[in-house]
Amino acid sequence: xxxxxxxxxxxxxxxxxxxxxxxxxxxGGGAPIPGSVxxxxxxxxxxxxxxxxxxxxxxxxxxxxxxxxRLGFDISEGEVTAPAxxxxxxxxxxxxxxxxxxxxxxxxxxxQIDTSNPNCVVIADAGDGFSYQNMNKAFQVxxxxxxxxxxSLGKGRYYKETSGLMLDVGPYTKALxxxxxxxxxxxxxxxxxxxxxxxxxxxxxxxxxxxxxxxIVGDVSGAQRCGMRALQVRTGKFRPSDEHHPEVKxxxxxxxxxxxxxxxxxxxxx
Amino acid sequence: xxxxxxxxxxxxxxxxxxxxxxxxxxxGGGAPIPGSVxxxxxxxxxxxxxxxxxxxxxxxxxxxxxxxxRLGFDISEGEVTAPAxxxxxxxxxxxxxxxxxxxxxxxxxxxQIDTSNPNCVVIADAGDGFSYQNMNKAFQVxxxxxxxxxxSLGKGRYYKETSGLMLDVGPYTKALxxxxxxxxxxxxxxxxxxxxxxxxxxxxxxxxxxxxxxxIVGDVSGAQRCGMRALQVRTGKFRPSDEHHPEVKxxxxxxxxxxxxxxxxxxxxx
Numbered sequence: 001x002x003x004x005x006x007x008x009x010x011x012x013x014x015x016x017x018x019x020x021x022x023x024x025x026x027x028g029g030g031a032p033i034p035g036s037v038x039x040x041x042x043x044x045x046x047x048x049x050x051x052x053x054x055x056x057x058x059x060x061x062x063x064x065x066x067x068x069x070r071l072g073f074d075i076s077e078g079e080v081t082a083p084a085x086x087x088x089x090x091x092x093x094x095x096x097x098x099x100x101x102x103x104x105x106x107x108x109x110x111x112q113i114d115t116s117n118p119n120c121v122v123i124a125d126a127g128d129g130f131s132y133q134n135m136n137k138a139f140q141v142x143x144x145x146x147x148x149x150x151x152s153l154g155k156g157r158y159y160k161e162t163s164g165l166m167l168d169v170g171p172y173t174k175a176l177x178x179x180x181x182x183x184x185x186x187x188x189x190x191x192x193x194x195x196x197x198x199x200x201x202x203x204x205x206x207x208x209x210x211x212x213x214x215x216i217v218g219d220v221s222g223a224q225r226c227g228m229r230a231l232q233v234r235t236g237k238f239r240p241s242d243e244h245h246p247e248v249k250x251x252x253x254x255x256x257x258x259x260x261x262x263x264x265x266x267x268x269x270x
Numbered sequence: 271x272x273x274x275x276x277x278x279x280x281x282x283x284x285x286x287x288x289x290x291x292x293x294x295x296x297x298g299g300g301a302p303i304p305g306s307v308x309x310x311x312x313x314x315x316x317x318x319x320x321x322x323x324x325x326x327x328x329x330x331x332x333x334x335x336x337x338x339x340r341l342g343f344d345i346s347e348g349e350v351t352a353p354a355x356x357x358x359x360x361x362x363x364x365x366x367x368x369x370x371x372x373x374x375x376x377x378x379x380x381x382q383i384d385t386s387n388p389n390c391v392v393i394a395d396a397g398d399g400f401s402y403q404n405m406n407k408a409f410q411v412x413x414x415x416x417x418x419x420x421x422s423l424g425k426g427r428y429y430k431e432t433s434g435l436m437l438d439v440g441p442y443t444k445a446l447x448x449x450x451x452x453x454x455x456x457x458x459x460x461x462x463x464x465x466x467x468x469x470x471x472x473x474x475x476x477x478x479x480x481x482x483x484x485x486i487v488g489d490v491s492g493a494q495r496c497g498m499r500a501l502q503v504r505t506g507k508f509r510p511s512d513e514h515h516p517e518v519k520x521x522x523x524x525x526x527x528x529x530x531x532x533x534x535x536x537x538x539x540x
Contacts, residue, residue, distance in 0.1 A: 126402075127402060128401075128402045128403070129402070130401075130402040130405070131398075131400075131401055131402065132396075132397060132398045132399070132400040132401065132437070133398070135400070135437060135441075136436060136437050139428065139435065139437050139441075140434055140435055143428075143435055157448060157449045157451075158409070158449055164410060165409070165410060165413055166406060167402070167405060167406050167409055167445070167449055168449075170448060170449070171405075171409075171444075171445035171446065171448050171449040172445060174441075174444045174445055174447075174448040175437075175441035175442060175444055175445040176441065177444075178427060178440060178441050178444040179427045179428055179437055179438075179440070179441040180427075181427075
């Protein structure tokens with residue numbers, strides 16, 4: 001691999017994943033990853049632009065930011081690109097009224113959205129809300145539409161909580177895709193549109209931006225396919241086999257956010 | 271299309287789907303499809319061999335037959351090929367101990383099966399049993415196995431009850447396949463092994479047999495891929511678009527079982 005100076009040259013903006021990079025979720029709200037509170041503070045004092053790009057869809061952006069601030073992170077709602085607000089924009093643009101199969105924690109994001117007489121379905125990580133009855137209702141709504149439209153907030157397979165592996169939204173999206181013979185529109189990483197909207201909001205071109213995440217596919221591959229660079233941290237859902245992924249190679253692998261910030265402050269925008 | 275005489279020439283045995291052909295399920299046990307009780311009686315009085323080939327996996331074979339007899343159908347347990355008994359044979363042959371994600375109504379079929387310390391998962395149409403908790407448990411069992419083995423009792427997308435369309439096991443199998451990165455072994459239609467076991471039990475060669483079903487993929491395509499002929503009835507889950515399916519063309523489309531039997535008695539085995 002080239003030297004870090006070469007790999008990070010010209011970086012002007014940093015997109016940060018949240019879960020697994022800033023903190024680990026779990027019972028009682030989770031805990032910061034050691035060094036990440038201070039690393040984020042240093043990054044924000046630098047010349048580099050910073051934005052957060054998350055697939056979190058069990059919590060509203062306000063609740064997520066409130067939780068992170070209580071953990072000590074310097075973050076505000078306006079700095080976060082998240083699937084639920086992005087979906088609301090799309091629904092408004094296209095005049096769509098969703099049936100919502102979502103977690104109660106994120107329902108407030110859709111307060112301004114007309115959900116009467118639905119003409120599409122929005123599915124997000126609903127956790128225990130993925131009952132047979134709720135899945136069947138979403139299925140029936142889709143089957144009654146002439147052109148069934150399904151939005152999936154991310155398409156992750158599973159995530160890790162302190163209690164063990166938990167099914168994410170992806171398997172349930174696959175279930176509805178198979179049941180209805182359709183393909184969902186994914187809002188969230190690794191969708192290129194989602195990364196592009198984060199870049200627009202940060203006002204940085206793709207070739208001047210770098211993504212830092214723990215997911216070799218959702219974060220690293222997704223960002224690279226948009227023309228960005230990407231670092232993978234060895235925290236969160238990172239697995240050693242990720243460094244030998246058959247198709248994806250990060251622009252660098254670092255121990256954690258603190259190491260990534262050290263390298264960026266030393267080498268970026270030179 | 272050729273004349274019926276040509277299409278049905280040489281048929282000696284008839285495989286009948288049950289749900290959507292004989293009766294429609296639903297509240298209170300469902301109701302016979304008009305004309306089907308009498309049509310089955312006529313068919314069984316003829317020279318043609320008859321066997322039932324179902325993906326029913328919410329009920330034991332005994333309960334299914336009891337219900338059908340109460341509705342007036344001439345049917346006995348020994349005439350039915352069903353996924354749960356077929357799965358038990360496979361589990362015993364391969365020395366596997368399943369974690370069962372199944373409906374309580376079919377649990378008695380597995381009474382003789384060792385389910386301690388599971389080394390595979392069996393998924394069947396569990397209906398309301400498809401809770402997030404139950405799905406997550408099956409997922410966790412699979413993820414803890416070195417070689418995860420998943421048996422799916424059928425892979426249907428959905429079925430029709432009097433109250434509307436209901437998700438079948440297939441979408442939930444897809445969900446676990448995606449979550450674990452594996453492929454399930456299907457026991458039931460349209461698996462060729464399953465049709466072949468029904469043909470063996472009926473003692474008729476594939477080219478002399480015809481399947482009558484309401485499912486363009488599970489019944490019609492599955493039977494045709496085994497060398498059988500297949501009729502689709504316009505009852506049960508039939509949809510008008512099935513007659514223009516991009517890949518599957520039935521050997522004939524008929525209004526209901528009564529019409530199918532009329533045609534068979536007129537033209538088969540000539």
